[in-house]
Amino acid sequence: MEAVELKVSGMRCQHCVESVTKALKPLVGEVKVDLKSGKVSFEGDPQKIDLNAVKTAIDEIGFEVVE
Numbered sequence: 001m002e003a004v005e006l007k008v009s010g011m012r013c014q015h016c017v018e019s020v021t022k023a024l025k026p027l028v029g030e031v032k033v034d035l036k037s038g039k040v041s042f043e044g045d046p047q048k049i050d051l052n053a054v055k056t057a058i059d060e061i062g063f064e065v066v067e
């Protein structure tokens, strides 16, 4: 397991945090979101995580992965 960290833009409140958390749960399990920095992090096997799917899921709910 490795820590993966993404920077997501557009999250402004706890509701956004929940949307991101919910959208990513089926893909990567538990995620940690830091609203202030926009950092979304989770643990996973880099071989198994489909980062494109993660980015698409974030995109679909109106946010953007910037890093």
Ligand SMILES: [Cu+2]
Binding pocket: 011, 012, 013, 014, 015, 016, 017
């Ligand atoms: Cu919000």
